[in-house]
Amino acid sequence: MIAGCATRRGRGSLLLRLGKTALGANAWLIFAFLYIPILVLIVFSFNDSRSVAHWTGFSMDWYLRLFSNEPLLRAARNSLVIAGVSTLAATAMGTLTALGMDRYPFRLRSSFDAILYLPIVIPEIVMGISLLLFFNLAFFPLLQALLHFRMTLGVPTITVGHIAFNIPFVYVIVRARLVGFDRTLEQAAQDLGANEWRTFWRITFPLLLPGILGGALMAFTLSLDDFLVTAFTAGTASPTMPLYIYSLVRRGVTPEINALSTVLLAASMGLVVISLVLQRRR
Amino acid sequence: MSDYAVELIGVSKSFPTSKGEQIAAVDRISLSIKHGEFFSLLGPSGCGKTTTLRMIAGFELPTEGEIRILGESMGETPPYQRRVNIVFQNYALFPHMTVYGNVAFGLEMDKIPSPEIRERVTEALRLVRLPGMEDRRPKQLSGGQQQRVALARALVKRPAVLLLDEPLGALDLKLRKEMQLELKHIQAEVGITFIYVTHDQEEALTMSDRIAVMSEGQVLQLGTAAEIYESPLSRFVADFIGETNFLDGELETVRDGLATVLVDGTLRLSAGSAASDLRRGQPIILTVRPEKISLHSRQLDGAVAGQIEELVYIGTDTRYQVRVSEGSRLVVRVQNSGSADQAGFRQGDRVYLTWDPAVARILVR
Numbered sequence: 001m002i003a004g005c006a007t008r009r010g011r012g013s014l015l016l017r018l019g020k021t022a023l024g025a026n027a028w029l030i031f032a033f034l035y036i037p038i039l040v041l042i043v044f045s046f047n048d049s050r051s052v053a054h055w056t057g058f059s060m061d062w063y064l065r066l067f068s069n070e071p072l073l074r075a076a077r078n079s080l081v082i083a084g085v086s087t088l089a090a091t092a093m094g095t096l097t098a099l100g101m102d103r104y105p106f107r108l109r110s111s112f113d114a115i116l117y118l119p120i121v122i123p124e125i126v127m128g129i130s131l132l133l134f135f136n137l138a139f140f141p142l143l144q145a146l147l148h149f150r151m152t153l154g155v156p157t158i159t160v161g162h163i164a165f166n167i168p169f170v171y172v173i174v175r176a177r178l179v180g181f182d183r184t185l186e187q188a189a190q191d192l193g194a195n196e197w198r199t200f201w202r203i204t205f206p207l208l209l210p211g212i213l214g215g216a217l218m219a220f221t222l223s224l225d226d227f228l229v230t231a232f233t234a235g236t237a238s239p240t241m242p243l244y245i246y247s248l249v250r251r252g253v254t255p256e257i258n259a260l261s262t263v264l265l266a267a268s269m270g271l272v273v274i275s276l277v278l279q280r281r282r
Numbered sequence: 283m284s285d286y287a288v289e290l291i292g293v294s295k296s297f298p299t300s301k302g303e304q305i306a307a308v309d310r311i312s313l314s315i316k317h318g319e320f321f322s323l324l325g326p327s328g329c330g331k332t333t334t335l336r337m338i339a340g341f342e343l344p345t346e347g348e349i350r351i352l353g354e355s356m357g358e359t360p361p362y363q364r365r366v367n368i369v370f371q372n373y374a375l376f377p378h379m380t381v382y383g384n385v386a387f388g389l390e391m392d393k394i395p396s397p398e399i400r401e402r403v404t405e406a407l408r409l410v411r412l413p414g415m416e417d418r419r420p421k422q423l424s425g426g427q428q429q430r431v432a433l434a435r436a437l438v439k440r441p442a443v444l445l446l447d448e449p450l451g452a453l454d455l456k457l458r459k460e461m462q463l464e465l466k467h468i469q470a471e472v473g474i475t476f477i478y479v480t481h482d483q484e485e486a487l488t489m490s491d492r493i494a495v496m497s498e499g500q501v502l503q504l505g506t507a508a509e510i511y512e513s514p515l516s517r518f519v520a521d522f523i524g525e526t527n528f529l530d531g532e533l534e535t536v537r538d539g540l541a542t543v544l545v546d547g548t549l550r551l552s553a554g555s556a557a558s559d560l561r562r563g564q565p566i567i568l569t570v571r572p573e574k575i576s577l578h579s580r581q582l583d584g585a586v587a588g589q590i591e592e593l594v595y596i597g598t599d600t601r602y603q604v605r606v607s608e609g610s611r612l613v614v615r616v617q618n619s620g621s622a623d624q625a626g627f628r629q630g631d632r633v634y635l636t637w638d639p640a641v642a643r644i645l646v647r
């Protein structure tokens with residue numbers, strides 16, 4: 001009996017040690033799997049030759065070249081304009097929707113809540129196709145018929161598409177912030193002589209601001225590197241950064257693409273970090 | 283100007299329940315609160331105190347009745363146009379503003395020039411004994427300090443009426459006692475009418491000029507602390523305020539306001555100030571406070587005989603439980619004025635109880 005116990009304990013601790021080692025190794029493998037490709041991409045953006053496989057020496061040339069690449073700069077400008085406008089619009093709409101849903105209970109509110117969350121899980125390709133169909137089959141013909149105005153796919157339609165997929169994200173983040181919101185603070189303000197308007201701007205808005213900014217940064221990031229919805233709503237004339245990179249890749253990978261991707265990566269990561277920090281602040 | 287700071291005239295408030303019915307949180311309350319009065323709404327949790335206060339402040343509109351502040355009917359006047367301010371139970375300090383910002387907020391809303399704001403905020407913080415804390419955030423203050431900021435924030439507006447919703451509820455006992463006295467002092471200093479909500483009867487007795495005892499949305503009794511303590515009009519009030527004895531009995535006779543009550547068919551007790559509409563044989567409750575009863579070791583004229591079943595020494599007093607008949611016990615509190623071994627009675631001792639008939643009350647069952 002005693003011996004049996006001892007063996008079992010011995011085997012147990014061996015298994016435990018093996019398990020620990022395996023778990024540790026697994027963690028390292030996953031890190032490697034996730035980040036080695038990105039690391040390679042970054043490293044070769046500094047390569048001193050056209051090769052993306054053989055390291056020949058350090059250089060910043062590819063980065064410098066980015067700034068004299070006309071089509072690239074146009075794409076970058078498109079991206080920033082679309083991200084900026086869609087972020088502003090989606091943030092305003094998402095925030096107002098969250099406030100309305102929080103403040104005015106009505107029948108079926110929870111169903112509406114779910115409907116607002118839904119676009120987050122709808123496959124993006126479905127969203128892209130549906131937007132494309134909407135513009136081509138409904139919006140453009142209607143515009144033509146009513147105002148005799150001919151419109152084609154381009155920056156405005158991309159922006160509308162981005163607003164559509166960004167609203168739910170802003171909504172979710174602001175709504176979460178409203179859940180912990182102490183309504184007696186607003187009542188205290190009203191008690192002290194603030195009407196509804198001043199109560200909103202002096203109390204509600206400043207307290208929601210971290211959530212709103214967090215939502216806005218999230219929206220900006222999502223818009224900057226969106227590919228699918230953009231591809232369906234872009235037409236041919238005005239690519240964004242991700243579309244432009246994709247078109248370059250089809251002609252062959254150069255370290256210039258690495259450099260461009262590295263810039264995008266840094267920008268996105270920075271925005272996400274700021275967004276998370278803002279959301280954590282109370 | 284009206285004689286009263288606040289008047290409630292037949293005020294009711296119902297809320298819809300989840301089942302679609304209406305539940306009356308406040309049920310036809312009428313009160314007239316005088317200028318400069320320290321007025322308490324006292325009652326157990328859920329009896330409608332907060333709802334009453336919120337209707338005065340303007341956060342809820344009565345479903346029936348009228349509220350007047352300084353003689354003026356409030357109707358649907360929004361909170362920011364009423365000359366009352368409220369101290370919330372959780373203080374509701376603005377977390378994104380400093381202490382100064384919090385206290386100055388109400389004055390900024392009134393568009394007071396900033397030199398005057400500075401002066402008045404400083405004065406208000408001095409009043410609540412919190413000078414030098416202007417730049418702190420609410421989070422950096424203790425509960426007691428937050429409470430003072432909330433008080434300063436409301437008082438700085440110089441309202442006609444200050445509403446306080448269990449303002450000391452979150453503080454520990456010692457601090458609560460201190461703040462009770464301090465609130466009294468502050469009220470005397472500023473001369474503002476206070477309407478004070480509490481479920482703590484001791485607090486209400488200590489602080490108030492007048493008390494309205496509430497139960498289930500109604501005011502059961504209104505009066506000074508002494509009136510309510512000495513002359514409760516119902517079993518609920520007698521029970522809720524302080525400790526008391528209840529003896530169920532039947533009325534035998536009433537003569538010159540003095541009633542004789544038969545308890546347990548054997549015990550004949552007398553009680554004063556009986557209501558005039560009582561009939562012979564009517565089932566009633568006799569109530570007498572434990573500290574109004576004296577214990578004697580010798581039989582006295584009109585004394586009730588009993589036996590000590592239990593005694594508890596509680597410092598200032600000793601609390602005896604005395605069996606006076608088969609089914610009845612009376613609690614007696616005797617002050618320990620002498621030394622401990624002189625306290626006299628022991629468990630099992632035969633004792634005789636007397637009280638002034640005027641201090642015993644008769645309540646209709």
Ligand SMILES: Nc1ncnc2c1ncn2[C@@H]1O[C@H](COP(=O)(O)OP(=O)(O)O)[C@@H](O)[C@H]1O
Binds near residue numbers: 328330332333334
């Ligand atoms: N907004 C509300 N909706 C529904 N019921 C409420 C609401 N406010 C208060 N009540 C109900 O009204 C009753 C009285 O509440 P309240 O005034 O808060 O009591 P108190 O302050 O004396 O504890 C309670 O039964 C409470 O559940």
Ligand SMILES: [Mg+2]
Binds near residue numbers: 331332333
């Ligand atoms: Mg309450």
